[in-house]
Amino acid sequence: MKISSLSPAELRLRLQEDGLYFRTGDFVTHLQTDLPGVADGIGLLYADYALADDARFADFHISLNRPRGLRRWFRPQVVFRFDGAPTFKPLPLDQAYPMFEWGLNWCVSSHAHEYLIIHAAVVEKNGCAAILPAPPGSGKSTLCAALVGHGWRLLSDELAMIRLTDGKLAALPRPVSLKNASIDIIARYLPQAVLSRKVIDTMKGTVAHMKPPAACVARASETARAAWMIFPRYEAGAATRLDPVPQARAFMRVADNAFNFSLLGARGFEALAGVIDASRCYDFSYSVLDEAIAAFDALTPATVP
Amino acid sequence: MEQSQDTTINWRIASPDALRWRIWNDEAVVYCERSGDTHLISAAAADILQSLQQAPASAADLAVHLALQERQTPDDALVDDVATILASLQELALIAPVAS
Numbered sequence: 001m002k003i004s005s006l007s008p009a010e011l012r013l014r015l016q017e018d019g020l021y022f023r024t025g026d027f028v029t030h031l032q033t034d035l036p037g038v039a040d041g042i043g044l045l046y047a048d049y050a051l052a053d054d055a056r057f058a059d060f061h062i063s064l065n066r067p068r069g070l071r072r073w074f075r076p077q078v079v080f081r082f083d084g085a086p087t088f089k090p091l092p093l094d095q096a097y098p099m100f101e102w103g104l105n106w107c108v109s110s111h112a113h114e115y116l117i118i119h120a121a122v123v124e125k126n127g128c129a130a131i132l133p134a135p136p137g138s139g140k141s142t143l144c145a146a147l148v149g150h151g152w153r154l155l156s157d158e159l160a161m162i163r164l165t166d167g168k169l170a171a172l173p174r175p176v177s178l179k180n181a182s183i184d185i186i187a188r189y190l191p192q193a194v195l196s197r198k199v200i201d202t203m204k205g206t207v208a209h210m211k212p213p214a215a216c217v218a219r220a221s222e223t224a225r226a227a228w229m230i231f232p233r234y235e236a237g238a239a240t241r242l243d244p245v246p247q248a249r250a251f252m253r254v255a256d257n258a259f260n261f262s263l264l265g266a267r268g269f270e271a272l273a274g275v276i277d278a279s280r281c282y283d284f285s286y287s288v289l290d291e292a293i294a295a296f297d298a299l300t301p302a303t304v305p
Numbered sequence: 306m307e308q309s310q311d312t313t314i315n316w317r318i319a320s321p322d323a324l325r326w327r328i329w330n331d332e333a334v335v336y337c338e339r340s341g342d343t344h345l346i347s348a349a350a351a352d353i354l355q356s357l358q359q360a361p362a363s364a365a366d367l368a369v370h371l372a373l374q375e376r377q378t379p380d381d382a383l384v385d386d387v388a389t390i391l392a393s394l395q396e397l398a399l400i401a402p403v404a405s
Contacts, residue, residue, distance in 0.1 A: 246330065
């Protein structure tokens with residue numbers, strides 16, 4: 001059963017009481033919250049995700065609620081708890097839904113050490129995955145959203161999950177995080193996209209999330225093999241360019257973008273080396289989304305799957 | 306500094322079982338398990354590390370080895386280049402002089 005099988009009232013009640021168990025990729029998350037903003041976000045953006053009522057184990061136990069005391073009412077805040085313990089400083093109540101997304105990213109990147117985790121988007125077509133490592137503000141998520149709206153499968157917009165056992169990319173399709181100008185850009189570019197409401201004045205500016213296509217969520221158990229490592233950079237007015245990056249240098253840049261490369265030691269080194277071995281590596285500059293999509297569609301892998 | 310210019314000193318891998326590397330074209334990355342550090346080095350430096358992993362060697366010996374690979378005759382300039390690479394590998398704590 002999917003989350004969409006619950007009515008809004010059922011969803012809110014479930015979240016308020018025992019909490020909701022649902023699957024995102026390889027993980028089961030248990031979420032408890034009495035905040036309507038979070039419930040509404042889950043109902044809108046996670047409608048296609050499977051409930052995990054039969055799960056005997058949840059990877060992450062999360063709650064988002066107002067704090068006790070004055071800040072429950074005066075300039076109300078929201079507290080994120082992981083396994084019952086507050087994990088971050090409280091945020092304004094209006095930011096509760098983005099806080100859920102950021103908090104779940106932290107849960108995965110801080111605990112899922114059976115993967116090498118890179119701060120990167122991952123999209124796939126015809127069995128070949130493009131990994132897009134990039135710092136905030138590079139246009140990664142805008143590009144990812146546009147590609148997903150044009151036939152590329154979303155594996156993740158934030159966390160590239162490389163399995164240590166076989167070097168394949170695990171899918172963790174979750175709502176795509178958009179910021180500031182990119183929100184309206186994607187709303188115009190993909191009129192059919194489902195976007196959450198804008199939340200202003202966050203530490204990242206104005207944010208909104210795009211619902212991933214149901215087909216991507218349905219294929220969350222399908223892994224992919226890496227074929228391209230592409231470092232995107234949006235630059236107003238820039239020509240669309242793919243410039244080759246030597247593999248050894250790409251390795252060093254990706255290692256810098258990995259959450260747990262140092263923690264994993266030799267296993268992390270071998271996992272990343274395997275991905276780089278299989279990948280063509282590029283710097284990618286763009287300013288026009290149509291051209292960016294065409295450039296991606298024209299990519300050829302180093303080896304045919 | 307003076308030591309690294311002595312091309313007769315024998316060098317060894319500092320942590321023999323702790324190095325992993327990959328070579329791609331003209332460059333390589335090397336990971337040291339003992340320090341947890343990853344370094345970007347030249348393919349020539351990686352070749353030198355591979356040679357030292359087989360047996361300790363001096364700059365002069367390594368220059369002969371590299372020259373043979375390229376079917377060249379080793380000269381003083383090649384020995385100096387190898388000595389420079391060895392100095393940089395020592396700075397990265399990847400190699401150490403063999404105690405005399």
